[in-house]
Amino acid sequence: MALLTLEGIGKRYRQGEIEVQALQGVDLQVAEGDFAALVGPSGSGKTTLLNIIGGLDAPTQGSVRLNGIELTAMGEAELSDFRLFQLGFIFQAYNLVPVLSALENVELVMVLQGQHRHERRERAEHYLELVGLKAVMHRRPSALSGGQQQRVAVARALAAGPRLVLADEPTANLDSENAFALLDIMHRLSHEEKTTFIFSTHDTRVMERAERIITLRDGRLASDERHERHSA
Amino acid sequence: MQHDMNTSSLNRLPMLFYIAWRNIWRNPVRSLLTVSALAGGLVMVILYAALLEGMTRQMVQYATEVTTAHIQIHRQAFIDDRDMYATIPWAWLDEIEQEFPQLRFAPRLYAAALASAADTSAGAMIRAVDPQRELQVTTMLGHVRQGKPALDVADVTDYGLPRYNVVVGAQMARNMKLAPGSELVLVSQAADGSIGNALYRVASVLKPIEPNFDRMGILMSIEAYQQLMYLENGYHELAIRLDDMTRLDPVQQAVREKLGQLQQHQPLDELGGPVVVRNWRELMPAVADMLELSKSMLLIIGFIVVGLASLGMLNTMLMAVHERTHEFGILLAIGMKRGWLLFMVVLESLFLALVSALSGSVIGSLLALYFEEHGIDFSESMPDGYDWAGIVFEPVMKGYLLPQDVLYASLLMIGVAMIASLLPAWRTVRLKPAEVMR
Numbered sequence: 001m002a003l004l005t006l007e008g009i010g011k012r013y014r015q016g017e018i019e020v021q022a023l024q025g026v027d028l029q030v031a032e033g034d035f036a037a038l039v040g041p042s043g044s045g046k047t048t049l050l051n052i053i054g055g056l057d058a059p060t061q062g063s064v065r066l067n068g069i070e071l072t073a074m075g076e077a078e079l080s081d082f083r084l085f086q087l088g089f090i091f092q093a094y095n096l097v098p099v100l101s102a103l104e105n106v107e108l109v110m111v112l113q114g115q116h117r118h119e120r121r122e123r124a125e126h127y128l129e130l131v132g133l134k135a136v137m138h139r140r141p142s143a144l145s146g147g148q149q150q151r152v153a154v155a156r157a158l159a160a161g162p163r164l165v166l167a168d169e170p171t172a173n174l175d176s177e178n179a180f181a182l183l184d185i186m187h188r189l190s191h192e193e194k195t196t197f198i199f200s201t202h203d204t205r206v207m208e209r210a211e212r213i214i215t216l217r218d219g220r221l222a223s224d225e226r227h228e229r230h231s232a
Numbered sequence: 233m234q235h236d237m238n239t240s241s242l243n244r245l246p247m248l249f250y251i252a253w254r255n256i257w258r259n260p261v262r263s264l265l266t267v268s269a270l271a272g273g274l275v276m277v278i279l280y281a282a283l284l285e286g287m288t289r290q291m292v293q294y295a296t297e298v299t300t301a302h303i304q305i306h307r308q309a310f311i312d313d314r315d316m317y318a319t320i321p322w323a324w325l326d327e328i329e330q331e332f333p334q335l336r337f338a339p340r341l342y343a344a345a346l347a348s349a350a351d352t353s354a355g356a357m358i359r360a361v362d363p364q365r366e367l368q369v370t371t372m373l374g375h376v377r378q379g380k381p382a383l384d385v386a387d388v389t390d391y392g393l394p395r396y397n398v399v400v401g402a403q404m405a406r407n408m409k410l411a412p413g414s415e416l417v418l419v420s421q422a423a424d425g426s427i428g429n430a431l432y433r434v435a436s437v438l439k440p441i442e443p444n445f446d447r448m449g450i451l452m453s454i455e456a457y458q459q460l461m462y463l464e465n466g467y468h469e470l471a472i473r474l475d476d477m478t479r480l481d482p483v484q485q486a487v488r489e490k491l492g493q494l495q496q497h498q499p500l501d502e503l504g505g506p507v508v509v510r511n512w513r514e515l516m517p518a519v520a521d522m523l524e525l526s527k528s529m530l531l532i533i534g535f536i537v538v539g540l541a542s543l544g545m546l547n548t549m550l551m552a553v554h555e556r557t558h559e560f561g562i563l564l565a566i567g568m569k570r571g572w573l574l575f576m577v578v579l580e581s582l583f584l585a586l587v588s589a590l591s592g593s594v595i596g597s598l599l600a601l602y603f604e605e606h607g608i609d610f611s612e613s614m615p616d617g618y619d620w621a622g623i624v625f626e627p628v629m630k631g632y633l634l635p636q637d638v639l640y641a642s643l644l645m646i647g648v649a650m651i652a653s654l655l656p657a658w659r660t661v662r663l664k665p666a667e668v669m670r
Contacts, residue, residue, distance in 0.1 A: 083567040
């Protein structure tokens with residue numbers, strides 16, 4: 001059974017006087033453990049689709065099911081819990097809470113989940129070690145490079161034990177070296193942790209690392225291809 | 233990995249407190265300005281409360297200690313018509329004194345008279361007191377401007393009659409050109425209907441103590457009064473002083489009950505009416521009203537000052553929320569509930585308010601204690617003090633710090649600041665993560 005199933009997803013919204021059809025009839029299935037890139041030009045609907053999968057936005061048409069649970073039927077509080085316990089998020093920038101250290105940022109989602117201090121501290125340190133940042137875990141985001149901040153975001157997303165990680169342009173603000181390093185970490189952890197990754201991008205470096213490339217064009221699914229992953 | 237979705241919220245509180253505390257110091261200059269505005273407002277309110285309390289206490293002190301005392305007892309006819317015959321029996325004084333050994337009592341008698349000096353005359357109001365008892369109940373005899381407050385026999389006339397000392401009010405002395413040593417003749421209608429008259433020696437002139445007394449008051453001893461007025465069966469007024477003002481109401485009630493028992497055993501004449509026990513608030517309703525008004529004024533001033541200062545808080549929190557909309561969007565996206573986010577923003581305001589309350593209370597209390605010790609000296613511009621509500625105040629305005637005033641002012645400030653934080657908190661709650669993260 002697919003972890004994620006999208007059926008006939010459509011999204012229409014108004015931008016001033018203009019009505020925009022951001023997504024139209026998108027059908028998609030994502031299996032557990034997929035490492036998938038959602039690609040397409042700007043305005044193709046990548047971020048909108050990620051927001052709908054993440055329960056941050058509601059589709060105007062269609063259904064979204066994660067592990068058999070219908071998201072579009074959920075209320076605000078249920079969606080919050082869904083995001084908290086089932087999803088991990090990595091955003092393009094400003095991912096971290098500036099007043100918390102790297103360790104505290106990784107702990108944050110687990111704090112919100114209500115995990116006990118000892119357990120969450122152990123997991124946070126473990127994931128920071130996996131992304132190679134244990135040595136700087138007490139630094140605040142302002143004392144970390146852009147690449148390090150994104151790695152902290154990856155650790156935060158995974159430490160809480162999500163079924164699915166959604167990453168919106170995670171390498172957009174990174175140089176090639178940091179982008180490749182981040183992608184390698186995400187790919188390795190995806191395999192080690194059996195976590196499903198979907199990341200939107202128009203960065204060819206990211207596409208090279210993806211095992212599956214889902215292409216959107218003008219709000220429609222243009223192609224869905226599986227690739228052998230190239231090692232860095 | 234599965235998690236218990238019903239885990240206690242208590243696990244989250246320390247982190248929310250921690251983030252909120254850290255957040256207020258993200259922009260230390262702005263937070264310190266906000267704290268300064270709130271703390272400054274609180275200092276103003278505490279100082280105002282302390283000075284008002286100082287004035288109030290001085291007012292109550294003057295109102296009760298100089299002439300009125302805490303409780304007075306009269307017959308109803310004396311209150312209504314200044315009926316000379318509406319007296320309280322002397323025997324009752326002993327009975328009441330035995331019942332309430334912790335209280336101090338001063339009986340008084342009154343009469344209207346015509347006063348004549350060398351070349352002036354004026355209407356006068358005689359107040360007869362027992363100097364020993366009066367000194368235990370009021371400070372009237374201590375407010376002497378000239379001479380000595382003696383009410384005993386000054387000398388003996390050529391006819392062998394005692395000539396008593398009297399003490400006169402400030403304005404009366406000025407109007408009748410009286411000074412210590414002056415002779416004064418008083419003429420009045422005695423209790424037996426005859427014309428009573430006698431020659432007196434002015435022993436001293438009092439400072440201003442009470443407008444009516446200052447204008448026409450003459451103090452004499454009860455013995456001198458009885459010789460002039462032939463009224464020996466009782467007194468018109470019994471002034472009572474309490475050691476502990478906070479027990480005013482129960483003591484008043486106890487005295488009232490005791491007098492009720494005495495009236496049952498020893499009924500009084502009907503014409504004089506019942507015995508009435510009144511406390512100083514009932515005797516001086518204008519002063520009592522003014523004290524109540526001052527409390528309301530304090531509340532209004534407090535709201536205005538703290539309300540204005542809280543606009544700083546509103547501005548700070550609106551700016552903070554505006555600057556952090558993207559961050560709030562991320563927090564909502566990763567699963568923070570809107571209620572927790574609202575709680576966090578309200579906590580930030582609470583921390584700012586608490587820091588302000590703490591610093592404002594300390595600074596305000598220290599300043600109030602300074603003014604309690606040293607006061608604000610107006611003696612250069614008002615050497616004789618100032619007159620408010622018919623009461624003369626010292627030229628040095630002293631504060632009096634009540635710990636509960638500091639507490640209430642702080643709570644008021646925190647409350648108003650928290651109200652001011654609701655708008656930014658509400659804005660946070662209405663954020664849509666998908667929109668703010670675009």
